[in-house]
Amino acid sequence: MTQTTDRNILSLRNVSKRFGGLSVITDVSFDVPAGARMALIGPNGAGKTTIFNLISGFYQPNEGEILLESRAIQGIPSRKRIGLGVARSFQNIRLMPHLSVVENVMLGQQARAGGILDMLKPLSLFGRSAWHREAEQLLADMDLPTYPGEVVATLPYGVRKKIEVVRALAARPKLLLLDEPAAGLNAAETDNLTAFLKRISETGVTLLVVEHDMGLVRRLCDDAVVLNFGRKIYDGPTATVQDNPLVLEAYLGPRHASKDRQGAAHVA
Ligand SMILES: Nc1ncnc2c1ncn2[C@@H]1O[C@H](COP(=O)(O)OP(=O)(O)O)[C@@H](O)[C@H]1O
Numbered sequence: 164m165t166q167t168t169d170r171n172i173l174s175l176r177n178v179s180k181r182f183g184g185l186s187v188i189t190d191v192s193f194d195v196p197a198g199a200r201m202a203l204i205g206p207n208g209a210g211k212t213t214i215f216n217l218i219s220g221f222y223q224p225n226e227g228e229i230l231l232e233s234r235a236i237q238g239i240p241s242r243k244r245i246g247l248g249v250a251r252s253f254q255n256i257r258l259m260p261h262l263s264v265v266e267n268v269m270l271g272q273q274a275r276a277g278g279i280l281d282m283l284k285p286l287s288l289f290g291r292s293a294w295h296r297e298a299e300q301l302l303a304d305m306d307l308p309t310y311p312g313e314v315v316a317t318l319p320y321g322v323r324k325k326i327e328v329v330r331a332l333a334a335r336p337k338l339l340l341l342d343e344p345a346a347g348l349n350a351a352e353t354d355n356l357t358a359f360l361k362r363i364s365e366t367g368v369t370l371l372v373v374e375h376d377m378g379l380v381r382r383l384c385d386d387a388v389v390l391n392f393g394r395k396i397y398d399g400p401t402a403t404v405q406d407n408p409l410v411l412e413a414y415l416g417p418r419h420a421s422k423d424r425q426g427a428a429h430v431a
């Protein structure tokens with residue numbers, strides 16, 4: 164495990180993003196300490212996935228800086244950011260349904276192999292079986308069977324969600340961005356995923372997690388950043404996030420903010 168010497172693995176400094184005339188992210192700043200499990204929450208359309216797209220380089224900010232281990236990365240192309248240690252999973256599953264579990268995990272190794280075309284070269288140097296063995300080992304370390312002979316399309320949804328996380332881990336990231344990892348999972352699958360993400364965190368990977376399930380957020384994450392209409396409205400412990408008047412107002416509207424504290428647990 165490589166420990167960063169920086170206290171913060173990631174910092175956003177006054178980041179804004181506009182699409183045409185529409186301000187989607189406005190002057191957002193926050194820090195993610197190395198090794199943290201931090202949540203990024205907020206109502207639908209608040210700008211959470213856009214923040215992930217800015218961190219992973221799919222979008223460029225109009226203003227502000229994105230620092231990875233104190234280095235400004237906003238000018239660096241998306242595929243190179245994987246090599247710098249940023250990996251992500253997507254809001255919708257993006258596995259290759261016709262490939263096997265191991266093959267899908269091997270797709271995540273590509274960033275280290277240098278990209279799709281370059282992978283052929285390192286593959287022959289490292290040996291195809293070495294990459295294959297490593298992918299199998301990673302799945303075994305994460306207590307996931309490899310389901311020999313099966314393509315991922317045939318596997319249960321909860322298993323596919325975990326495989327997507329393992330594929331992101333195959334890039335050996337320092338920072339893993341997870342966009343709604345528990346969406347579509349039942350309570351038992353969500354518990355299982357929470358334990359799974361804790362184990363990943365214990366290997367030294369920093370987690371930034373977008374999630375609507377506040378039970379998962381409270382069990383997994385010590386701290387949360389809350390967005391509403393593209394602005395940061397809270398940055399602090401998850402334990403007190405649902406007592407914050409601005410957060411209550413964002414989720415419940417101004418009329419309910421002062422009286423309905425219980426409600427936030429359900430709508431967050
Ligand atoms: N490429 C884009 N072009 C125009 N508007 C966008 C684009 N991406 C996101 N948006 C808008 O930005 C807002 C925030 O979206 P998003 O980041 O997906 O929210 P969240 O993930 O919090 O639900 C939404 O109003 C969405 O329509």
Ligand SMILES: [Mg+2]
Nearest residue numbers: 211212213254
């Ligand atoms: Mg989203």
